[in-house]
Amino acid sequence: MTEQATGARHPQPRPRSGGQQPMPVEHVTGAQSLIRSLEEVGADTVFGIPGGAILPAYDPLMDSQRVRHVLVRHEQGAGHAATGYAQATGRVGVCMATSGPGATNLVTPIADAHMDSVPLVAITGQVASSSIGTDAFQEADIVGITMPITKHNFLVTKAEDIPRVIAQAFHIASTGRPGPVLVDVAKDALQARTTFSWPPTMDLPGYRPVTKPHAKQIREAAKLITAARRPVLYVGGGVLKAGATTELKVLAELTGAPVTTTLMALGAFPDSHPLHVGMPGMHGAVTAVTALQKADLIVALGARFDDRVTGKLDSFAPYAKIVHADIDPAEIGKNRAADVPIVGDAREVVADLIQAVQKEHSEGNRGDYSAWWSDLKRWRETYPLGYDQPDDGSLSPQQVIERIGRLAPEGTVFAAGVGQHQMWAAHFIQYDRPATWLNSGGAGTMGYAVPAAMGAKAGVPDRAVWAIDGDGCFQMTNQELTTCALNNIPIKVAVINNGALGMVRQWQTLFYNQRYSNTVLHSGPEHDGKEPAQGTRVPDFVKLSEAMGCHAIRCEDPADLDKAIEEANAINDRPVVVDFIVHQDAMVWPMVAAGTSNDEIMAARDVRPDFGDNEDD
Numbered sequence: 149m150t151e152q153a154t155g156a157r158h159p160q161p162r163p164r165s166g167g168q169q170p171m172p173v174e175h176v177t178g179a180q181s182l183i184r185s186l187e188e189v190g191a192d193t194v195f196g197i198p199g200g201a202i203l204p205a206y207d208p209l210m211d212s213q214r215v216r217h218v219l220v221r222h223e224q225g226a227g228h229a230a231t232g233y234a235q236a237t238g239r240v241g242v243c244m245a246t247s248g249p250g251a252t253n254l255v256t257p258i259a260d261a262h263m264d265s266v267p268l269v270a271i272t273g274q275v276a277s278s279s280i281g282t283d284a285f286q287e288a289d290i291v292g293i294t295m296p297i298t299k300h301n302f303l304v305t306k307a308e309d310i311p312r313v314i315a316q317a318f319h320i321a322s323t324g325r326p327g328p329v330l331v332d333v334a335k336d337a338l339q340a341r342t343t344f345s346w347p348p349t350m351d352l353p354g355y356r357p358v359t360k361p362h363a364k365q366i367r368e369a370a371k372l373i374t375a376a377r378r379p380v381l382y383v384g385g386g387v388l389k390a391g392a393t394t395e396l397k398v399l400a401e402l403t404g405a406p407v408t409t410t411l412m413a414l415g416a417f418p419d420s421h422p423l424h425v426g427m428p429g430m431h432g433a434v435t436a437v438t439a440l441q442k443a444d445l446i447v448a449l450g451a452r453f454d455d456r457v458t459g460k461l462d463s464f465a466p467y468a469k470i471v472h473a474d475i476d477p478a479e480i481g482k483n484r485a486a487d488v489p490i491v492g493d494a495r496e497v498v499a500d501l502i503q504a505v506q507k508e509h510s511e512g513n514r515g516d517y518s519a520w521w522s523d524l525k526r527w528r529e530t531y532p533l534g535y536d537q538p539d540d541g542s543l544s545p546q547q548v549i550e551r552i553g554r555l556a557p558e559g560t561v562f563a564a565g566v567g568q569h570q571m572w573a574a575h576f577i578q579y580d581r582p583a584t585w586l587n588s589g590g591a592g593t594m595g596y597a598v599p600a601a602m603g604a605k606a607g608v609p610d611r612a613v614w615a616i617d618g619d620g621c622f623q624m625t626n627q628e629l630t631t632c633a634l635n636n637i638p639i640k641v642a643v644i645n646n647g648a649l650g651m652v653r654q655w656q657t658l659f660y661n662q663r664y665s666n667t668v669l670h671s672g673p674e675h676d677g678k679e680p681a682q683g684t685r686v687p688d689f690v691k692l693s694e695a696m697g698c699h700a701i702r703c704e705d706p707a708d709l710d711k712a713i714e715e716a717n718a719i720n721d722r723p724v725v726v727d728f729i730v731h732q733d734a735m736v737w738p739m740v741a742a743g744t745s746n747d748e749i750m751a752a753r754d755v756r757p758d759f760g761d762n763e764d765d
Contacts, residue, residue, distance in 0.1 A: 176342060180344070181342055182208075182333065194216070195242070196244030197220055199245070200286060201250075201273030201274055201286065201335045205338055225599040225631065227258060232603030234266050234607075237583075237604075239267075248288045250286075255293060259591055270328060272290050275334065277305040301332065305337055307342035308342045324476070359492055366501060366504045369490065369501060376515055378443045379444070381449065384413050385450060388416050397417065410427065414574060425528065438746075438759060441465055445470075446469075454590070455483075460743060470486045475492065477491045543730045548703075562585055563600040569617065594621045599628045602632050602639055612717070615639055618645075618649075619689070629698050633696055638723055642726050699723070704729040737753065
C-alpha cells in the first residue's frame with residue numbers, strides 16, 4: 149500500500165527534499181509552528197473540539213487560510229469524520245482534541261482506523277510537561293492508552309520538535325500499510341517560543357516499508373496461477389489503499405480467475421463484472437464463500453484471512469495452496485500459512501504478476517478453468533442474493549437500501565453503520581468504483597456512519613454522500629448532523645428503523661430461543677419483546693433531525709419509497725434524514741454461524757446449499 153490510498157488518490161504532500169530551497173526561518177510559538185506544519189504537509193481539513201490543553205493551537209488556527217477546521221459535537225465524531233475523509237479522498241485524515249476526556253474520546257475512532265488501515269493523524273493537547281505523571285486536571289496518558297492501536301505515536305514536550313514530528317506522523321500514516329498516528333503535544337510546548345523552518349529533517353532509521361516484491365516469488369505465484377484448476381483472487385482492502393484497482397482488473401481478465409472482494413474491498417473490482425463472484429465471509433455470497441472453500445489456489449491480495457472470512461480456521465479452504473501478498477509482513481502466515489509469501493505494495497505486486505502471467509502464457513502455460521466456471525455459474529444461479537417482501541405489506545429493509553442504490557446519482561459515496569443494514573448495503577448496492585463504500589470493517593463500530601459520511605462529504609463536496617444507518621447506530625452519533633447543518637455539509641441519511649438492535653436481535657432469534665433481552669428499542673423494559681415493532685419512535689427521528697437543521701422525511705409505505713428517496717436526492721442545501729420504518733423480522737442471509745466451518749453456510753433460514761458430491765475432486 150502507498151499513501152495514494154482509496155478514492156481520488158491525491159498523494160499527501162511530503163516534506164521537501166534536499167534539492168528544494170528551504171523557507172526562511174521564522175520566530176513563532178509552538179502553536180503557530182503546529183499550524184504552519186499542518187499547512188506545509190498538505191492538511192486542508194481538521195475535525196475537532198478545543199479545550200484547555202489544546203487551546204493555544206486554536207488561536208493561530210483561526211488565522212490559517214489553508215486549513216479548514218470543522219467544529220464537531222463530540223470527539224468521536226471528529227475521529228470518524230477524519231476516517232471518512234481519508235477513505236473518500238485518499239489523503240491523511242486529521243482530527244484534534246484536548247487532553248484527558250477529549251483525547252480518550254478519540255480512542256474508538258483511532259482503534260477503528262487501526263483495524264481498517266486508514267491513514268489518520270490525531271493531534272491531542274496534553275497538560276504541561278512539568279505536570280505529566282502527577283494526575284493533573286484533565287491528564288490522561290493518551291500515548292500509553294493508544295500504543296496498541298496506533299501505527300506509531302509521539303509525545304512532544306519541546307516546541308522545536310513540532311515540525312519534524314508532524315512531518316514524520318504524516319509520512320508514517322500514509323506510507324507502507326496506512327494507519328493512525330497520534331501526536332500528543334504538551335501545553336507548554338505549544339506556548340513556548342521557537343523557530344520554524346521547512347522542510348524539517350526526518351529521522352526514521354527503523355522505518356523502511358518494502359514496496360517492491362521479490363521477483364522469484366512473483367514467478368512462483370504466476371506458475372501456480374497457470375497450473376491451478378480452481379483458483380480464486382481473494383481481494384482485500386489493501387488493493388484499494390494501494391490504488392491498484394486498474395491493475396487488478398487487468399490481472400483478473402488476463403487469468404480468467406474468479407474474483408471475490410472482502411467487505412473492506414467493495415468497489416476494488418466492479419460488482420457488475422462477470423468475473424466477480426461476490427463478497428466472502430460470515431454473511432458473504434454463497435458462491436464467494438464456496439469458491440474459497442473449494443479452491444485449489446487462493447491468491448490473497450491485500451487481505452488478512454480474518455476470522456469473519458475464514459470461519460473456523462482449521463477447516464478453511466482445505467484444498468488450496470496460498471499465495472499471500474501484503475505490504476505488512478506481519479500479516480503473512482499470521483492466520484494461514486502461505487506457500488508463496490510476497491511482501492510488497494499491492495499495485496507493484498499486481499503489476500509484476502501481470503507480466504509474469506503473460507510470460508507463462510507466451511510459453512504455452514495457460515490455466516484451464518472451464519470446469520471451475522461451470523461450478524461457479526451453477527452456484528451463482530442456484531443461490532443468488534435475494535430477499536422476501538414482508539407479508540404484512542410493510543417496508544422491506546433490503547428493498548429500501550436497494551432502491552437508494554439504484555436512485556442515487558452516479559459516483560455516490562455510501563457510508564454504513566454496523567449491523568444488519570451494513571450487510572444489506574454491502575449486498576444490495578452495486579459498487580463498481582473505488583472509494584464509494586465506507587464502513588467499519590475490523591472494529592465494527594456502531595455510530596460510524598453519520599460522522600464518516602460528514603468527513604467524506606467535506607473531502608469530496610461535489611459527490612453525493614448517503615449514510616446508511618440503523619436506528620441503534622444513529623442514536624450514538626447523530627449530533628454530528630448539527631455539525632453538518634452549520635458547516636454546509638449536506639449529507640443524506642437513511643435510518644433503517646426496525647425498532648431494534650437488528651443484528652443482535654437476529655442472533656437472539658437464531659441462537660437464544662427468541663429471548664430478546666435488551667435489544668428492543670421501540671419500547672420500555674416492561675414491554676421488552678412483547679409488542680409488534682413499528683420502529684423506534686422515541687426519539688422521533690423526524691423531529692430530532694429537524695431540530696438539528698435538517699430536512700426530514702418519514703417513509704412507512706412501500707408505495708412512497710421511491711418518492712421519499714428522490715425527494716432526498718433533490719435537496720442539496722442542507723442535510724436530509726429519511727426515517728424508513730421497516731419490518732423488524734428481516735434477517736441477513738447467507739450466514740455462517742460464528743465458530744463454525746464455512747462448509748456449513750446457510751443460504752437462507754433452514755436452507756443448506758447442496759454442492760453435489762463431485763466438486764471436491
